[in-house]
Amino acid sequence: MLNDPVFRGIIYQILVAAAVIAFFAWIVVNTAQNLAAQNKTTGFDFLFRTAGFDISFTLFPWSRTSFYWEAFLAGLLNTLLVAVIGIFFATILGFALGIARLSSNWLIARFATVYIETIRNIPLLLQLFFWYFAVLKAMPAVRQSFELPLDIFINQRGVMVPRPMPDQEFTLVIVTIVVCLVAAIALGIWATRQRAATGRYPRAVVLAGRVANAVVTLGLALLGASLLPSVIPALSDLQSVLYAGAVVVGGLSLTRLAPYARATLFVMFSAIILSAVVQSMFAAWPPLLLVGGSVIAAFVIGWIVLDGARSRPEAEAGFPWALLALIVIGIPSLVYWATGATLAFEVPVLERFNFKGGLQLPPEFVALAFGLIIYTAAFIAENVRGGIRAVSKGQTEAAQSLGLKEGDRLRLVIVPQAMRVIVPPLTSQYLNLTKNSSLGAAIGYPELVNVFTGTTLNQTGKAIEVIALTMAVYLTFSLLTSAFMNWYNGRVALVER
Numbered sequence: 322m323l324n325d326p327v328f329r330g331i332i333y334q335i336l337v338a339a340a341v342i343a344f345f346a347w348i349v350v351n352t353a354q355n356l357a358a359q360n361k362t363t364g365f366d367f368l369f370r371t372a373g374f375d376i377s378f379t380l381f382p383w384s385r386t387s388f389y390w391e392a393f394l395a396g397l398l399n400t401l402l403v404a405v406i407g408i409f410f411a412t413i414l415g416f417a418l419g420i421a422r423l424s425s426n427w428l429i430a431r432f433a434t435v436y437i438e439t440i441r442n443i444p445l446l447l448q449l450f451f452w453y454f455a456v457l458k459a460m461p462a463v464r465q466s467f468e469l470p471l472d473i474f475i476n477q478r479g480v481m482v483p484r485p486m487p488d489q490e491f492t493l494v495i496v497t498i499v500v501c502l503v504a505a506i507a508l509g510i511w512a513t514r515q516r517a518a519t520g521r522y523p524r525a526v527v528l529a530g531r532v533a534n535a536v537v538t539l540g541l542a543l544l545g546a547s548l549l550p551s552v553i554p555a556l557s558d559l560q561s562v563l564y565a566g567a568v569v570v571g572g573l574s575l576t577r578l579a580p581y582a583r584a585t586l587f588v589m590f591s592a593i594i595l596s597a598v599v600q601s602m603f604a605a606w607p608p609l610l611l612v613g614g615s616v617i618a619a620f621v622i623g624w625i626v627l628d629g630a631r632s633r634p635e636a637e638a639g640f641p642w643a644l645l646a647l648i649v650i651g652i653p654s655l656v657y658w659a660t661g662a663t664l665a666f667e668v669p670v671l672e673r674f675n676f677k678g679g680l681q682l683p684p685e686f687v688a689l690a691f692g693l694i695i696y697t698a699a700f701i702a703e704n705v706r707g708g709i710r711a712v713s714k715g716q717t718e719a720a721q722s723l724g725l726k727e728g729d730r731l732r733l734v735i736v737p738q739a740m741r742v743i744v745p746p747l748t749s750q751y752l753n754l755t756k757n758s759s760l761g762a763a764i765g766y767p768e769l770v771n772v773f774t775g776t777t778l779n780q781t782g783k784a785i786e787v788i789a790l791t792m793a794v795y796l797t798f799s800l801l802t803s804a805f806m807n808w809y810n811g812r813v814a815l816v817e818r
Contacts, residue, residue: 352785367781368393374776376767378683389777396772397794403686403768404755404798407693411754412747414694415701420731422706433702440699446760448696453688453764463675470597472668474676480687483666484680490662497656498649505645512641513733522641530641531575536651537643538582539571545589552596553612580627588623592616640732685766689758697754704746708739741810748806755798769794 368390376383379395380402421433440448458477461467466476474481487495512526522530546563550556556563573582595615603611657664669679712735720734762771769791778787 363783363785365786367783367786370781372777372780374780376772377765378686378767389781392777393769393773393790396767396769399686399766399772400755400758400768400794403690403693403758403761403766406690407697407754407758408751410690410694411697411701411750414698415750416705418698418702419705419709422702423709437699437702440696441703445692445696445757446763449688449692449760449764452692453684457684457688464671466671466676470594472666472679474669474671477684478675478681479684480682481669481676481679482682483668484678486665486667488663488665490660491657491664493660494653494657494662494664497653501649501652505648508648509640509645526641526644530644533641533647534579534643535571535574537646538574538586539567541586542567542570542582542589545586545593548593549589552593552600553616555612584623584627587626588619591619591622595619640729683766685761685764688764689761689766689768693754693757696757697750700750700753701747704743704750705739707746708741708743709735711742712738744806744810748803748810751802751806752799755802756795759795 369388371385372387372389372392373385374392375385376392376395378399380398381395383391383395418433418437421429422437424430424433457479460475460477463476463478466474466481468474472483508526512522515526516522521527543564546560546567549563550560570582570585573579573585592615595618596612599606599611599615600608656662667678667680669676669681716734716738717730720730725733758768759770761768762775765771774787774791778784781787
């Protein structure tokens with residue numbers, strides 16, 4: 322019987338299992354004896370004791386009289402907040418950089434390469450120190466804060482933004498936004514499937530998309546015309562001319578000159594954003610120099626957009642992004658107007674020693690979120706580049722021979738096939754970002770490790786319980802993220818027939 326490999330395999334497994342059980346039993350018994358020798362008890366009753374310490378940033382009211390379980394919840398929510406924000410923006414930035422590194426434009430490709438290779442090879446902790454100490458802590462004092470558009474202020478104490486204050490009627494608007502978002506996603510999926518089956522989008526969708534494109538273009542042009550005089554005072558006396566030009570731009574979007582309308586929008590908003598930013602950051606410089614430089618840079622951006630639009634072949638009908646945007650934005654706007662709902666914003670106001678009102682984002686949170694996004698995006702970009710490279714070149718050539726634009730080739734042909742290669746390593750990056758959020762303890766961000774494994778553990782001495790709860794949280798995060806990404810990977814995987 323001992324010569325039977327199956328029997329020997331069973332014996333080996335039993336012996337290994339017994340050794341593992343004995344090892345863990347020894348750890349438990351030894352720990353219990355050491356705790357008894359130190360007159361220490363075990364249990365989770367400490368969670369219902371008063372914490373007695375402050376937490377600098379929480380998502381719910383906190384005081385020294387709060388319990389330890391509330392401290393655990395505060396750290397947990399802070400960790401979730403930075404993890405969700407980091408995953409969302411790191412994914413967008415990573416995909417953009419991964420595609421940019423494969424761009425035929427030499428400058429864009431080189432910029433993406435330098436960014437990726439530089440960020441990936443600098444330790445994340447060092448980057449967090451850089452953003453926290455060298456950037457945010459080097460910002461001016463409160464009274465000399467940088468003022469950005471939309472009443473946003475940046476100083477040594479963090480970023481001050483307006484606080485939204487919706488009324489009860491605004492709840493209906495939120496419900497409408499959710500419904501319209503689901504409807505827009507369903508419409509997009511249906512239209513894409515119709516194009517895959519018939520070779521073109523349904524005619525009703527195409528016509529509605531053209532009308533929506535004109536409406537959205539007109540709305541953006543009017544918005545830009547109303548904002549331009551605020552950053553370029555010389556245009557204050559030409560408001561009526563600007564509005565007339567906006568109407569012309571909206572009309573051009575219905576003609577073959579649509580690329581010129583799109584380029585005009587880029588020029589307008591680039592000039593607005595650049596002028597507002599440089600005037601707030603370099604207030605001591607001559608305004609004419611700042612505005613003139615911003616306008617020149619805006620025209621350069623518009624020319625690049627126009628040149629790219631003219632170099633691409635015209636498709637029969639592009640994806641109806643404008644229609645979906647009009648559904649998600651236009652219908653809730655009508656509900657907002659019809660119900661009389663109000664969404665007021667509490668603007669931060671500078672007083673003697675600090676800002677009053679608004680919402681203050683502490684520098685620890687900003688530095689951690691920014692560092693995680695910048696760092697993780699570099700790795701996601703390499704995953705995206707590798708996934709796109711894994712797609713056969715013949716797929717790109719076939720899509721190009723059908724007259725698809727570059728954006729449509731990526732969205733409809735290349736990226737869907739690349740996702741089966743991108744998703745597995747992308748899951749690892751999401752897990753790494755969530756676990757790397759614990760480095761926020763090094764810069765004072767009150768996430769789970771800082772609040773619970775740090776302060777709570779030091780005060781209570783409940784090392785086993787505190788560490789076990791913290792490990793359980795990160796294990797749960799990892800398992801849930803992996804389960805979702807595995808489900809999504811199964812959806813995008815190739816199915817053999």
